[in-house]
Amino acid sequence: MNNFGNKVKNKIYAFLFWQTSFGEYLNKRYDLSVFFKYSFTNKKTNSKQSKIASLTKDYHIVEKGLALPYTRNEFGKQKIIKLIKDAKLYFNEYGKDEIILDIKSCLSEYYEFNKMNNIDLNNEYFKSISSFISDESNKGIGGTKIITKKEIETATNFDFETFVKTRSSIRDFDISDLDITLIEKAIDLARYTPSVCNRQSWGAHLYTNNKKVLEVLEFQNGHGGFKESIKGVIVITTNVAMFTKLETNQIFIDGGLFAMSMMYALHFQNIGSCPLNTCMPYIDEIKLKKKVGINENERVIMMIAIGNLKEEFKVAISNRRDLNQILTYHN
Numbered sequence: 001m002n003n004f005g006n007k008v009k010n011k012i013y014a015f016l017f018w019q020t021s022f023g024e025y026l027n028k029r030y031d032l033s034v035f036f037k038y039s040f041t042n043k044k045t046n047s048k049q050s051k052i053a054s055l056t057k058d059y060h061i062v063e064k065g066l067a068l069p070y071t072r073n074e075f076g077k078q079k080i081i082k083l084i085k086d087a088k089l090y091f092n093e094y095g096k097d098e099i100i101l102d103i104k105s106c107l108s109e110y111y112e113f114n115k116m117n118n119i120d121l122n123n124e125y126f127k128s129i130s131s132f133i134s135d136e137s138n139k140g141i142g143g144t145k146i147i148t149k150k151e152i153e154t155a156t157n158f159d160f161e162t163f164v165k166t167r168s169s170i171r172d173f174d175i176s177d178l179d180i181t182l183i184e185k186a187i188d189l190a191r192y193t194p195s196v197c198n199r200q201s202w203g204a205h206l207y208t209n210n211k212k213v214l215e216v217l218e219f220q221n222g223h224g225g226f227k228e229s230i231k232g233v234i235v236i237t238t239n240v241a242m243f244t245k246l247e248t249n250q251i252f253i254d255g256g257l258f259a260m261s262m263m264y265a266l267h268f269q270n271i272g273s274c275p276l277n278t279c280m281p282y283i284d285e286i287k288l289k290k291k292v293g294i295n296e297n298e299r300v301i302m303m304i305a306i307g308n309l310k311e312e313f314k315v316a317i318s319n320r321r322d323l324n325q326i327l328t329y330h331n
Contacts, residue, residue: 037205038297053242099329109143168315170272173307186265201242237298255301
């Protein structure tokens with residue numbers, strides 16, 4: 001296509017997506033099309049990732065029940081029967097991996113809880129649990145753990161207010177290369193972000209090669225004036241295969257929580273960051289994912305520009321709204 005044709009195409013494209021409601025409709029249609037194609041709402045997809053998410057969702061219900069202040073004996077019977085059935089189907093298809101071990105660990109605690117409360121275990125229900133958990137040569141990490149108030153008090157014995165208030169969006173990075181180990185540590189810390197039913201759908205795509213960084217930034221319009229100083233970009237995504245009915249918005253909630261944890265973790269590692277929104281037409285999201293190696297079943301949540309800190313630099317004051325403009329106290 002000649003230059004004139006490209007200009008006409010870009011004009012139509014800009015008008016459609018930035019000046020009409022129809023462009024917004026097309027974006028929402030894309031949201032739903034990706035969701036219905038890849039989420040485990042779609043029984044035809046039935047991917048391994050969807051099955052892991054479904055199993056995680058179901059065994060986490062048992063974990064939550066065990067963590068209640070007054071746990072009922074034999075709670076969740078029908079859900080546990082289904083969980084064991086689905087876990088066996090998964091095992092037959094994929095073998096024993098981490099999710100199976102975690103379920104066994106969780107149900108072992110459930111079994112012992114009922115045993116300690118003198119529940120009759122000599123019935124078909126508890127025999128099915130006993131049979132399922134019998135091979136525990138490799139322990140998983142499922143169930144509950146004990147945390148003391150003292151541990152929390154010790155862990156929070158630092159100046160969190162100053163930590164939070166010294167995090168700013170930085171647009172003036174040092175020219176030195178990033179220490180990938182520190183970024184990996186930050187991502188490792190961000191893994192502890194809460195997520196719906198502990199499904200942990202997030203992805204962190206890291207780009208530090210200058211060519212790749214520029215390719216990613218082609219699709220983002222908020223980095224003008226400091227592109228040259230950006231030493232790396234993290235693209236935060238969520239995997240649609242980890243979600244089910246009524247969770248189209250949860251994709252962005254979980255991704256947003258993870259992104260904030262990531263920026264705090266980068267701050268903790270003394271790595272500067274600047275959140276970059278991905279307010280883009282769906283066509284650009286498709287192009288971005290194809291160009292930089294992000295799977296079709298991942299939704300792009302946001303980008304984070306990163307770089308090392310200079311000894312001194314300027315940031316926007318970004319004055320905050322007063323508390324009374326945010327807090328509505330209902331007594």
